[in-house]
Amino acid sequence: MPRAEAQYPGHTKKDDEKKVVEPRAISVLEWVGEPGKPSSGRIIPITVFVGGEYQDGGLYLAQPAPLAVESDTLYELERAGAPQGTFDVAGGQNIAGAWFGFGQWKPLAPPKPPKKLTPSKVPPKVVQDNDPDRPHFKGGDDGKNAGNTTPPASDPDKPTIHRKPDSGGSDSNASGSSGGSGSGSTTASNDPDKPTLHRRTDSGSGTASAGGGTAPDDPDRPHLKKHSATSDNAASSDDEGGAVTTANEADPDRPKLSRGKPASTEKPLEAAKLSGIPPNVQQMTAVSDATVREPHTFSYQWPSPDQVVKMQAAVEALAIKAVLANGAAPTAQIPAASTTPTPPRITSRSGPRSTLAHQVAPKPPPVMLTDKDFRAYELSYNGGATLVFTAKAEVGPNNAGVTLEKFVTIIAQPDFNGDPQVRFQSVTDKAHLDITPQMRFVDAVDTDGDNRAELIFELRHSADRQFAIYRLHGTRAEQAFATGSLPYLASGGSETKAN
Template sequence: MSSRASKASFIRQTSLAAAMLLAATAACAQYPGQVTKKSKDTPDLRAIGVLEWTGDEGKPKTSRLVPITVYDGQALQDGNVYLARPEPLALAAEVEYELEQNGMPIGLYDIKHAGQEQGLWVGYGAWKPLPSAKATTARKPVVDEGFDPNDDKPVLHRKHGSDSGNGSDSGSSGQSGPAPDPDRPTLHKKSGSDSSTASTTPASGPDQPGSQKSDSTPAPASAGNSDPDRPVLHKSTQASADSSDGEHLGSTDPDRPRLLRGKPTGNGPDVLPSLMGLPADMQQAVAISDAKSHPEHPWSYTWANPEDEGKMKEAMEVIARQALGLKAPPAATPRHTSTKPHAKPTPPPAPPPLVDERFRVFELAYGSGATMVLSARTDAPLAERKYVTLIAQPDLYGNPLVLLKNVTDASRLDDIPRMRLVDAVDALADNRGELLFELRGTTQRQFALYRVLRGTAEKIFVTGGVEVGIAPGE
């Protein structure tokens, strides 16, 4: 079992499963005479979201969590509207998500509260590091004098500094004894304490000359007789400020507002600033909240021959350029034929560039082979850009077999949005990964899940469209 199994309790304590039990009870109450469902019939929910943030990983500047879907054991539900009261169940307070990249956990995200941004529910919270097991320090064995560690015979030893048989203290009596153990705790009498019946300092009273009347609070000890390890009570700054105003602390109104200097005390929720819009430096990660723990499943694919990855990428780049209408410039024809017998041939012209190219290779199920995703755009002004996304697998001859091709341009983004890969995620809790894409248009965006199986890439879920403002250059 992986580290996720050790963190199973933190998701069971979230309100995700508790709210579902409440919903099941309310549903049964609508039908009089129906027997309450057993606990084993209650579905185990699995929520999938996308954390979007700016800044460094683990220490973001701004963040928000977008709910994608909730799997109720039978079907994928829209996480933006599933059991909304009014916020959706996936964004209930104290729900904790595990953040993943390529199937490996990178942190936790606790939902503090939720809100709407242009009609879309998003969650706000705090990024927390993964819990780490505390290293156990080995205790040093105590070896007594005269003890042979290789001897299996049990031996009784008297502790250093132990009392004698007659019960007298060896240190106070005149008898000689073993030297005291330096590591043995010793009780010391506090300096300045009254150790004898006769005190050297006369008792002071109210009638003694030079004495002053005092209240029930005893006078503090002198600096010379005070114990340095003794705790000391200090008067609070607020009490001193109230006393300086001439008001008695006992008569202060408890509901009276007070202005304090300094930073907030932290009574409010620790929430990161909200992320607004779609900035160019925005990063994304898959977020999962489940009532059960599942083993970690990395989605990276290992090639038998490392050179095959480069060949597959070059072959898919050729397909992408053809889909974008990018043609390589014709080779320059030499004006004069070289008479040299070993003249070097003219190198072919460089192919047109692919901007914002992203190439990922996944193993979406154990032993399923490689699934490749390539996305890029043309190097053109914003109004003339074209976008392409390819999903492919190697065929029997070692060539990429395209399973899905998405081609669009700036004038058709709302009708045919471009596909931006987020990551692979196990949405159905069946130990098989799906490809999660962001479908981004000119004025709106969605999220979609694609399952690659038996040589096809099928869309199995898509969220509702929401209008967003796309920043220039995006």
């Protein structure tokens, strides 16, 4: 009879045992006014990290509003990973083809004052070493206790060791400690002194499963923590991306982000909406995730304040070098050749060539940096410092008396000698924003939940803007994700240019 053989495929997990990866939404809060009490503000969805990939937060699961600005979504506000409060999204609105979220900012609750310790009403008592009630062990008859005829079991102060009830009935101490007759028939659960473990009671059926405990309604459905009762009862299915008959119909397979309390009124929300890009607009990162994570601060702790000043000066020197290398004096700003006299050519007739044919290099124009923003982060555990510097550079005046205005961005990391090394640099001006946008740094945030932070920048073009995520790989920083186009729009639909 032929023998049937099959290859062992290895251990496989069932679908209901696979770990469900929850979506992690990253957005940027823009506001005007005092932090915690803004006069107006909005949430700009950046990305939703799900399935190991970045999805555009302004488009992911739009029905018609995307998941990142769905009503009752709760965001945790952060600065370099440190909590700054929460933002409850009351609803999203489509403005010129881009979705924005509007809601209420709740500041971080102040820490509770430490409880005052009250003195005890019972004064302490000093116990001396010759206390007759002090428990002690009694040894064998070595001559010192020759007069002691009291049996050990009759001493009320002697500590005893409780033996197992099945160890035999001849020992009176074991019988007395177990509470039985010494025959060994008493079970261990009847021992009042035996420590016990409190088991968890199942909330569902009485039969325990192999994994222990009860599973959620749908283990494959991604969702975030909720605080509203209505969202907890939402139905789900095993298939993902089910068809929706209408735009307003709830999708049972739609993942849920962190849930907050719905807004009570619509009128205060309308008054608090931010439109356009005011000159004094402020930005902060916002994260919505169902997975409970410990706060992780990414700010770099400098050993001394002197090192901050020294490192910033070194990075500013790198920024000036990048500006001059970018072309501080374009040909359009140089006077025409007809108006510039040509220096006479010197020919070598006698003497060394180095003394007669030497030409002096042109002196570079002065560069002054303004609107400087210097920050340092530790993007990973023991990862060292990562330096981010942005500024506006005024170059000149040049030979024609023209002063150029440029925007420079530097990402650097110190080497073993403490000298910053450039990992990324960008230089542009207003005439080339369509090719190279102005980079405005937002913050460092863990975008994918791996306890390593990435850098978020706002990219301002001449007619629109984007938000981008940059990740450091070895000796360089690369763009990992960029959103779609976001318009410069003010109230009434008028366009607002970048500053």
